[in-house]
Amino acid sequence: MTVSVPADVLSRLKAVLGEGGWSQDPERLAPKLLEWRDRWVGTTPFLALPNTTADVAAVVGICFESGTPITPQGGNTGLVGGQIPQGEILLSTERMRAIREVEPFDDLLVAEAGVTLAAVHEAAAAVRRRFPLGLASEGTATVGGVVSTNAGGTQVLRYGTTRNLVLGLEAVMPNGEVWNGLKHLRKDNTGYDLKQLFIGAEGTLGVVTAASLKLYPVLASRAVAILGVASPRTAIELLARGKDEAGGAVEAFELMGRLGVEFALRNIAGTRDPLAQPHPWYVLAEFTAGEPGTAEAAMERFLAAGLEDGQIADAVIAQTQAQAQAFWSVRENQSPAQKPEGATWKHDISVPVSRVADFLDQAAAAMHAFAPGARISAFGHVGDGNIHYDVLRPDGGDDAAHSARREEGSRIVHDIAAALGGSISAEHGLGSMKTAEALRYKSPVEVAALRAIRHSLDPKRIMNPRVLF
């Protein structure tokens, strides 16, 4: 459905944005209307390409007055369809790419919404700092997108989600007013924390235009290893052991099933089997430290103890940067490697770390009963209790038949996670995909409070109206 936008509103938007600041060219729009997994195709009457916060404020102000809905978009790497407009005006931050400030004494960097995560990493490295948020999509995902989805990634175990990495925000409110909250403060107990409402709001409370991001010292030592283990339960025991051995130095602890590794070997050119023999499960562990040699020594102690006790069947420590990258590439390609394998029911669940193995056991039993022959590829940030639990159609099976059962199958997986005290969206958000489903698991008290907050800021519900409650 395309919202019909009155001609005078379009004329006003074109006038404030100026030449190069908007487009209605179908070829220019096409890549922004297709989601990465080809699951959502959108429509829009108008693409706004603001260059500055003032431009964003002007666009949102006109839309508020006229009741015209808007979908904000950053890098279009979101996995739940929130950035794909279904008739709304599309506001892209692609031209807002300035790093406004880098302040090593405050350990802080201020970046505009359209700056990619990879560009933030580069700017931090230039002053011998780092921004510890790592996503396989970091070359394209933007500051506005990671803030608005509260992105997680591979380093949450140590540094937390985006929520823990933002010191301040600048945003345009749904009525077009600019809120400048770009603070440099580590401590600020002055009432409700507005930036935390924007983080994870998926574009429903306004447009994030810039963020102050926390920087950390660069690392002096890093050890990456891949381990073969018999079961997720053993992986969880090893995580506890790794924390003991390495103190605060466990940077990442990722789990992959054998099937996902086989998909990578089959479908991603250049992938090599990480260990000499196949194993039912793999852990990718990364330890880091500020002092030279410390992470490597902790990793060696950890592996030696695990091998001796039989918890680890086999393990290899990366000897070079290239080898570490090759191990990470097997993990990061778990999702892309599924694409040629056909229709998939994707899930992004979290449970308490202590319940991960229970979740995997219960979900496997339920899926084998519900969809005999379906192939299960489970992988994820096991150190955070976050599993990407993907159920692929049987080998040689019918895509349409598998897709037709998605809703019912996903309901079973979500109910198991919820019964274990978990969440149906650990890090991707709800978007268009999971908003209705999430209502089943939220209490009416919480939903009423969330709706009241949204209505008070956006009484006309112009901001990403399809998304959230």
Ligand SMILES: Cc1cc2nc3c(=O)[nH]c(=O)nc-3n(C[C@H](O)[C@H](O)[C@H](O)COP(=O)(O)OP(=O)(O)OC[C@H]3O[C@@H](n4cnc5c(N)ncnc54)[C@H](O)[C@@H]3O)c2cc1C
């Ligand atoms: C290969 C791959 C790997 C991934 N790995 C991870 C992972 O490990 N962890 C993880 O958390 N995610 C992961 N993702 C998902 C995705 O990269 C993140 O959700 C990312 O934060 C989205 O950023 P983006 O700039 O692409 O946002 P978009 O996709 O453009 O938008 C995402 C949402 O944010 C809103 N939005 C975007 N910009 C703004 C803004 N300036 N103001 C207000 N709202 C805005 C949109 O309306 C939409 O609702 C992965 C995706 C891919 C393709």
